[in-house]
Amino acid sequence: MPDPSKIKFLVVDDFSTMRRIVRNLLKELGYVHAEEAEDGAVALQKLKGGGFDFVVSDWNMPNMDGLQLLQAVRADPALKHLPVLMITAEAKKENIIAAAQSGASGYIVKPFTAGTLNDKLVKIFEKLEQSPA
Amino acid sequence: MSDFQGMEELLQDFLMEATDLLSSVDNKLVDLEKMPNDNGLLNDIFRGFHTIKGGAGFLNATELVTLCHLTENLFDRLRNGELTLTSEIMDAIMDATGAVRHMFDALGRGVLPDPAPPELLALLKQALAGELTQKTDTAAASTAVTVAAEPDWSGLLQSVTKVPNAVPVAASKQADAPHPGMPPPVALNQPPEQIIQHAVGRRPSDKPGYQGPPTSRREGEKTRDNTIRVDTSRLDQVLNLSGEIGLTKNRLNALRNDILNGNTETDTMAALDQAVGQLDLLVSDLQSAVMKTRMQPIGRLFQKYPRIARDLARGLGKDVELVLVGEETEIDKTMIEDLSDPIIHLIRNAVDHGVEPPADRTANGKPTKSEVRLEASQQGDHIVIVVSDDGRGMNPEKLKAKALEKGLITDEEANAMDERQSFNLIFLPGFSTVEVASDVSGRGVGMDVVKTNIQKLSGSIEIKSVMGKGTSFVISLPLTLAILPVLLVELGDQPFAVPLSMVREILPIDINLVQEVGGNAIMVVRGEVLPLLPLTSLLGWSAERVPEYGVLMQATDSAFILAIDGFAGREDAVIKSLEGFRPKGVAGVTTLSNGQIVLILDMKELLSGLGENRGVPRSSFITEAAAA
Numbered sequence: 001m002p003d004p005s006k007i008k009f010l011v012v013d014d015f016s017t018m019r020r021i022v023r024n025l026l027k028e029l030g031y032v033h034a035e036e037a038e039d040g041a042v043a044l045q046k047l048k049g050g051g052f053d054f055v056v057s058d059w060n061m062p063n064m065d066g067l068q069l070l071q072a073v074r075a076d077p078a079l080k081h082l083p084v085l086m087i088t089a090e091a092k093k094e095n096i097i098a099a100a101q102s103g104a105s106g107y108i109v110k111p112f113t114a115g116t117l118n119d120k121l122v123k124i125f126e127k128l129e130q131s132p133a
Numbered sequence: 134m135s136d137f138q139g140m141e142e143l144l145q146d147f148l149m150e151a152t153d154l155l156s157s158v159d160n161k162l163v164d165l166e167k168m169p170n171d172n173g174l175l176n177d178i179f180r181g182f183h184t185i186k187g188g189a190g191f192l193n194a195t196e197l198v199t200l201c202h203l204t205e206n207l208f209d210r211l212r213n214g215e216l217t218l219t220s221e222i223m224d225a226i227m228d229a230t231g232a233v234r235h236m237f238d239a240l241g242r243g244v245l246p247d248p249a250p251p252e253l254l255a256l257l258k259q260a261l262a263g264e265l266t267q268k269t270d271t272a273a274a275s276t277a278v279t280v281a282a283e284p285d286w287s288g289l290l291q292s293v294t295k296v297p298n299a300v301p302v303a304a305s306k307q308a309d310a311p312h313p314g315m316p317p318p319v320a321l322n323q324p325p326e327q328i329i330q331h332a333v334g335r336r337p338s339d340k341p342g343y344q345g346p347p348t349s350r351r352e353g354e355k356t357r358d359n360t361i362r363v364d365t366s367r368l369d370q371v372l373n374l375s376g377e378i379g380l381t382k383n384r385l386n387a388l389r390n391d392i393l394n395g396n397t398e399t400d401t402m403a404a405l406d407q408a409v410g411q412l413d414l415l416v417s418d419l420q421s422a423v424m425k426t427r428m429q430p431i432g433r434l435f436q437k438y439p440r441i442a443r444d445l446a447r448g449l450g451k452d453v454e455l456v457l458v459g460e461e462t463e464i465d466k467t468m469i470e471d472l473s474d475p476i477i478h479l480i481r482n483a484v485d486h487g488v489e490p491p492a493d494r495t496a497n498g499k500p501t502k503s504e505v506r507l508e509a510s511q512q513g514d515h516i517v518i519v520v521s522d523d524g525r526g527m528n529p530e531k532l533k534a535k536a537l538e539k540g541l542i543t544d545e546e547a548n549a550m551d552e553r554q555s556f557n558l559i560f561l562p563g564f565s566t567v568e569v570a571s572d573v574s575g576r577g578v579g580m581d582v583v584k585t586n587i588q589k590l591s592g593s594i595e596i597k598s599v600m601g602k603g604t605s606f607v608i609s610l611p612l613t614l615a616i617l618p619v620l621l622v623e624l625g626d627q628p629f630a631v632p633l634s635m636v637r638e639i640l641p642i643d644i645n646l647v648q649e650v651g652g653n654a655i656m657v658v659r660g661e662v663l664p665l666l667p668l669t670s671l672l673g674w675s676a677e678r679v680p681e682y683g684v685l686m687q688a689t690d691s692a693f694i695l696a697i698d699g700f701a702g703r704e705d706a707v708i709k710s711l712e713g714f715r716p717k718g719v720a721g722v723t724t725l726s727n728g729q730i731v732l733i734l735d736m737k738e739l740l741s742g743l744g745e746n747r748g749v750p751r752s753s754f755i756t757e758a759a760a761a
């Protein structure tokens with residue numbers, strides 16, 4: 001497990017309350033470094049600026065949605081290694097398939113607790129360590 | 134006790150953001166009625182319900198999640214072209230947003246919302262099944278209600294991740310089974326029938342006569358929220374300025390030490406001068422920057438009105454479009470809240486009384502669709518808000534006759550009234566022009582309250598109306614209530630502050646121009662007869678000297694000359710209210726640049742204290758020199 005305090009997150013959601021919820025949950029788990037973006041387009045700009053280690057993104061957003069963001073990240077040689085955890089309110093199988101096919105590192109359904117989030121993060125980090133990019 | 138112990142802040146954030154979101158959904162729904170096939174609108178509305186649902190889940194507001202979920206599904210089918218928007222579906226959706234708002238009210242009181250009325254849920258379900266459309270598409274309907282039972286996600290994801298090269302960073306093998314500790318809200322994974330069962334089962338006592346939640350008047354909304362949303366760039370500016378003030382303070386400290394040590398060379402004094410000048414500039418910049426954080430675009434207030442206007446117009450069988458102009462105009466936050474009810478009332482008034490029924494409009498050669506405009510703009514240091522309609526206009530004679538009939542005015546008063554004064558009759562308590570009070574505009578309570586509320590904000594309201602063309606209500610408000618430009622007047626060497634907005638002009642009192650009417654001193658200024666009132670007599674002081682100056686002041690409906698001894702200039706007063714006690718006629722206090730405390734006078738209250746007997750004899754203005 002990497003040191004939680006050294007990982008910088010980008011939390012992407014168009015609903016600021018939700019960004020705050022996610023950041024608070026992350027903070028509870030010791031991940032204190034997080035920045036926010038209000039849609040995929042803003043997120044991509046920030047990611048291109050560098051310095052981020054992990055993306056937690058909502059699915060349904062204006063301008064550029066979470067799936068488009070995910071695809072853009074995977075298509076960018078400089079960013080494609082970034083873990084992306086998708087958050088959505090929907091437990092629809094089409095969504096899960098689309099996310100998995102586009103290269104999501106994980107998928108979490110709202111609402112969730114810090115415990116659930118931690119499980120997902122731990123799994124993603126384990127996976128990363130097994131197969132370093 | 135609150136159902137949200139430990140989550141109050143989150144709840145507040147959610148409510149503030151979600152309420153805005155819901156208002157914008159409401160507006161988009163009104164637009165959608167005009168353009169039922171606009172995919173952008175359908176998408177936006179879908180996302181609105183979706184977002185509210187997501188947030189509600191974290192608050193454990195299951196019933197809100199259920200309702201939003203159903204509505205969101207409906208929009209999903211609409212945007213995918215599987216359903217066509219009919220007026221029946223539209224009504225169901227409108228009811229749903231009303232119910233969501235109702236639930237927000239419950240959340241605002243700190244309780245988990247009750248289930249939506251079963252009729253509404255049934256209606257939404259029906260709509261979802263395609264049974265609310267005229268031409269039912271049976272094939273689509275059968276799939277519509279099939280919300281799949283919980284899928285085997287882990288198996289699914291695993292099967293997907295096995296596809297070679299499909300997933301660069303694959304999820305783990307054991308991936309993504311739902312966490313046992315926190316199952317998704319029950320409603321999501323149940324067929325709608327069960328959702329309704331669930332809802333009904335939870336609250337069998339639900340009133341069958343449920344009328345749908347009130348959408349236009351929200352009593353529960355009275356609780357004022359004490360938070361404010363500020364553009365970060367504005368906060369940054371405040372931070373920046375306070376930092377610079379800190380630096381200037383350091384500079385001043387250093388200079389002070391120099392001077393205390395006897396260094397009073399020209400350079401030092403010049404530097405001191407410069408530092409003080411800089412501080413002056415920075416502080417006034419800081420003041421205006423802080424003030425700006427209180428300014429909010431009035432659009433946030435405006436956005437809830439189109440829906441209200443639409444509902445009203447529909448109820449009255451009228452076709453009305455509410456046009457919003459100048460939503461970006463900024464206004465002090467406290468004023469936004471206090472303006473809400475008066476504007477609602479003016480819009481209701483316009484839709485109910487101002488605008489004619491379609492048949493009358495056609496008969497008069499007007500388009501059947503009428504336009505009510507809500508406009509905001511900044512004019513100098515005032516914000517002007519106009520509510521106008523293109524309806525029948527107001528008939529001054531009819532208004533006078535009505536006021537006479539109700540005994541609100543006398544014959545003589547009626548005869549002396551010009552058009553403007555006749556229009557203002559509608560602001561009298563107890564005045565209503567419609568014979569049968571409708572449930573829309575109420576029973577003549579309101580217009581007087583509108584005026585009082587506007588006046589409480591130091592504003593004014595004016596009516597312009599042309600018969601057959603329409604009526605406009607023009608509200609004029611100061612930019613902010615926190616800073617009041619005042620004129621400092623003196624009695625002896627005691628200064629008092631009077632609101633500069635009331636001051637029309639300043640003139641010397643020349644005893645040769647002072648006349649006496651009915652024992653009261655008056656002055657005629659350019660043909661206008663004005664009572665001459667010494668400030669001493671308004672305050673109940675004994676006059677120690679003869680006032681030499683007059684301030685021509687304009688109160689709401691009368692003008693007068695305030696007689697005083699002298700002036701001490703003008704200031705932008707920061708009003709401090711007097712907590713606990715408030716002497717009659719004193720609006721508050723402010724501190725002058727020299728540290729002196731000055732009372733800010735409430736002229737209206739001082740004048741009302743005088744009653745009928747407000748004048749003083751002419752002799753009060755005769756100086757000894759003049760008498761000699």
